Amino acid sequence: MAGHSYRALKRSVGKALHRYDMIAHGDRLAVGLSGGADSLTMMWFLQDRLARVPIDYELVAVYIDPGFEDGFCEPLARYCEKMGYVLRIERTDYGPVSHSDVNRENPCFLCSRMRRKRLFEVADELGCRKLALGHNKDDIIETLFLNMCYAGEISTMLPLQPFFRGEFTVIRPLAFSDEEMIRRFAKDMAFPEFINPCPSAAASKRAEIKGMLNTLYRSNRKIKGNIFRAMSRVKPDYLLQ
Numbered sequence: 001m002a003g004h005s006y007r008a009l010k011r012s013v014g015k016a017l018h019r020y021d022m023i024a025h026g027d028r029l030a031v032g033l034s035g036g037a038d039s040l041t042m043m044w045f046l047q048d049r050l051a052r053v054p055i056d057y058e059l060v061a062v063y064i065d066p067g068f069e070d071g072f073c074e075p076l077a078r079y080c081e082k083m084g085y086v087l088r089i090e091r092t093d094y095g096p097v098s099h100s101d102v103n104r105e106n107p108c109f110l111c112s113r114m115r116r117k118r119l120f121e122v123a124d125e126l127g128c129r130k131l132a133l134g135h136n137k138d139d140i141i142e143t144l145f146l147n148m149c150y151a152g153e154i155s156t157m158l159p160l161q162p163f164f165r166g167e168f169t170v171i172r173p174l175a176f177s178d179e180e181m182i183r184r185f186a187k188d189m190a191f192p193e194f195i196n197p198c199p200s201a202a203a204s205k206r207a208e209i210k211g212m213l214n215t216l217y218r219s220n221r222k223i224k225g226n227i228f229r230a231m232s233r234v235k236p237d238y239l240l241q
Contacts, residue, residue, distance in 0.1 A: 005185035012176040013045050015045045020160040022171040023130070025055035029171075030123035031132045033061040033087070035076055035194030037186035038134035042174055043085060044189070046132065061087045062122050066095030068197040079192055090122055095198060108204050120168060135172045138179040138210070142226050145209045154239075156231060178224075 017023060023046075031046065033039045046059055061080060065073050073089050079089040097103060098111035123131050135143075135157055151198040159175035162168070175181065201207075216223050 003188075005181055007060070008181050009185050010046065010061050010176055011043065012178075012181075013042075013173050014172050015050075016159055016177075020171070021059055021093060025057070027057040027130055028126070029059050029132050030119070030126055031059055031061045031065045031128045031133065032119055033080075034134065035063065035072055035207045036134070037183055038174060038179075039187055039189060040191045041177075041182050044083075044130060044191075046173065047083075047085065048109070059086065060126050060128060061085050062126075063087065063089050063177075064116065064117060064118050064122075065089060065091045066111060066198065067091065067093040067097075068095045068165055068199075070195075070197045072194040072197075075192065076194060088122060090118055090135060092116075093119065094106075096228065099199065105114055106205070107200050111198075115221035116189065120163070123126070129167070130169045130171055132171050132173060134174055136163075136174040136177045136179050136182055137175040137224075137228055138213075140172075140175060140231070141224065142209045142213065144227070144231060145213065146205060147208070150205060179198055186222045 023029070029046070031039070031043050033043060037119075041060055043059070063073070063076055067069055073091070077087060077089065090165070094111050094114040098105075098107040098114070103105060103110050108176070140156050144154070146156045147153050155173065158170075159171045160171050161172075163170060213224075
């Protein structure tokens, strides 16, 4: 068992799950599995805690294949079978379509929107009213800056977020977990590395924001924590009306 990284993530995942009462007895959860360290770590912890908590719930992993060449559907399926995970793979052409001439929007925006829509549809087909996504603390901070810089609003993702008038609930068990700790845990646990075949993966707006924030973090180790806490300490009287 990974040592320090396991204990730190166990605390942060438990804190998020309990603070927002994310999972109840009898829940059936669709777990968005992207193949990255975040979603693999989330799936591992959600499965692992079943043996330690007094409630029972079901997990169904869902991978939305964007349809690029050199994808990893088969290796992911073999890994999930080895781990005992139930996996549903949805093959799509969202990636190539988003990068084609028919799309006049940002390819990442369109692809993400279509994949998220399909995730909800699959969750509905599977009888899951909750959808677990692997966004971590760094993702939530980056989304805040993305929305400020490119959407002109102050908003971000929530650890627990209802959709469609409460018909579905998205939960983010890694909301209090640092990206660096997740990467360390994935390495300690020897999780497989599934390479993202998307041609825009390294040149997205999110990657630009991440680079900017990492520069800030290196200058002062308290900055990340201060930004994260600031999102729950908003003073509307000191914002423009």
